[in-house]
Amino acid sequence: MHATQDETEPPSAPSAALRPGLRERKKQRTRDALIRSALELFAERGYEGTTVDEIACAADVSQRTFFRYFAGKEDVALAVQQMVETHFFEAVCERPAAESPLTALRTAVMSSWDTIEEAIASVVPLELHLRTYQMIQTTPQLIAAHLRRTAELEDRLTEVIARREGLPPEDPRPRILVAAFSGVMRETGKRWGLLMEQDMEEFRRQTAAYLDQIGPALAENWRS
Amino acid sequence: MHATQDETEPPSAPSAALRPGLRERKKQRTRDALIRSALELFAERGYEGTTVDEIACAADVSQRTFFRYFAGKEDVALAVQQMVETHFFEAVCERPAAESPLTALRTAVMSSWDTIEEAIASVVPLELHLRTYQMIQTTPQLIAAHLRRTAELEDRLTEVIARREGLPPEDPRPRILVAAFSGVMRETGKRWGLLMEQDMEEFRRQTAAYLDQIGPALAENWRS
DNA sequence: GAGCGTAGTGTCAGTCGCTGACAAGTGACC
DNA sequence: GGTCACTTGTCAGCGACTGACACTACGCTC
Structure with missing residues (x-):
């Protein structure tokens, strides 16, 4: 209902304010x-x-x-986060079918991070969003609301991946992969928010390293 | 504060009602x-x-x-579910260290299911609990609250497993495994609640089959 | 550009979840 | 049996949220 910006576009409006x-x-x-x-x-x-x-x-x-x-009240607190997650989901949908599911997810996170910041900044200053993110992870009511939205996102991701791979909806593997992936993202997100790391490069490296552990995590015999 | 039943026990009370x-x-x-x-x-x-x-x-x-x-209000709706999850957590803690983490989790679910029903029935009829379980999975507010509690349980499970295996807290593998496991349980739980399956044996078989997919889910190249 | 329909807004009143403060009742312990 | 601590009910109040209604203003037509 709100924020639908798809309309017939008059070719090159002189004043950019006349579109909607x-x-x-x-x-x-x-x-x-x-x-x-x-x-x-x-x-x-x-x-x-x-x-x-x-x-x-x-x-x-x-x-x-x-x-x-x-x-x-929850809705407004999660509004920006919602943008980020929608952006990520779209990035996943656009990954080529040749990529393995895990690679698709991984590449989608990384590429969505490249382009999300300006979208955020058009609504609120980036620093404010970071503080909001911390708040979400420390306020019980917001943790709950955010987890619910995340669970819905997981459902949609699971469906997309099952379709990509041509699997029937009963196959549990997409769901398991998405759950593992999501677990990693939650964990790294927690660290990012709490440690207030501004260093995005370092954060990307850490996330990548964590994602690399998804395979090994299921191999039995962890004790080196 | 409530429900603390650990006190000095008078040796073999004649009327069983005099303990607490x-x-x-x-x-x-x-x-x-x-x-x-x-x-x-x-x-x-x-x-x-x-x-x-x-x-x-x-x-x-x-x-x-x-x-x-x-x-x-959420608390009372989730009270019984809370019992179930606590029961499961304790079952995990009691698994022998020789078992692999995934085996420990799997065995703990199965064995906790063997003994939880009577504990539930001492508070509410089993059928009422089943209907409540369905309600939790269909009411947005309860979904959110339940996911938050589940996330806390996942944190504790992750910690227990890391300790079992002697891994440092930064190692992401326990978290990933728990997330994958938890994803399976959420999915099978969803089916159980929605399909109203009373047939516990069938449900156990299905859960076991799903858990078997955790390994394969992380192997690339799903297309048979 | 006047007029009309509709979408967006403010005001008001009310419900419900939840909490602090105080007073009264009741089991526990000497 | 009396004191003390713990539970409970009552009352008053805050904050999130909603339905109903009246009012304003955009947008479209003639």
Whole structure:
């Protein structure tokens, strides 16, 4: 309902602001304002220490309007994270069928990281998103909500991979692979958020190293 | 705070009801009554269609007392499931160190299933628990809460396995294995709950078959 | 450019989950 | 039997969320 930006495109509009219609632009600005206000307040006073009233007030709308844009307080906290995950999912869908499933997943993460930052920055400053990410991993209610969304993403990934490989839906292997992959991503994400590592290169290396362990993890006899 | 049943034991009490003291028994009965009332109401009107007031009223206590026993409405819905998972975790801890990690997990599930039913039945009828399990998997709020608890269980399992194998906490392999295992359990659990399979034997076979796929899932080249 | 329909917004009132504070009842222990 | 600590109920209140209704303003047509 919100944020649908696919319309008939007038060829090369002179003023770049005329594309989506005045009303649509206003809605988009309201939505962005709500996200920005929310994340700033969360960073300042914490998630539970911030009321929806305060968020709405900071974005100059009524509380009622807030709930027309977001289904709940959780929603706005996870809005940017949602963007990131959608972006990753699309990257997976675009991987060539020749790649093995694990390679496809791995390459998709890496390539989605190359391009996601500007998309984030168009809504909120990157540093604010990093603080939000930490908050998500330390606030019980947000951990739960985020895990639920992640589980849904896993379902979709499982389906995509099963289709790629031409497997019937009952085959458990795609699900297992996705679960293992997801476990790695959760773990590395935890480290990234908590250690506040700004060094993206180092983080990529670590993630890659972890992903390399997926194969060996299932070989019995770990004791070297 | 609640349900601590470790106290100095008077040697062989004549009436088996005298062990934990009158007050403790009363608390336990209140707690069980709350769980039973809650699950019955949930089964009847759904989770969101039931208010805490109604649960408290059905158990003949005040709403305030309900919240002294359970941190929230979610808590009472997941109370029995919590028992099951604790039981499983303890079973894992007791597996001999000679078993490979995956074997230990697999054997622990199977053996915990052998003994959990009576523990459940002492609180609520088994059939009611099954309906609750279905409800958990279809109610967004409960899915989220349950996933959070499961994630905590995964953390503890990861730690136990790392210790068993004498691995340092940074080694990602225990986490990956647990994630894959957990993915299988979530999937089979989903089928069990939704298909309402009463046939426990069939369900065990299916779970075992899924677990057998964990190894192959990580071997590349699935296409037979 | 006036007018109309509709989409977006604010206000209001209400429900429900949840909590702190205080007062009253009740098992436990000497 | 009396004191003490633990449980409980009542009350008052906050915050998340929702339905209903009236109002404003965009967008489209004539």
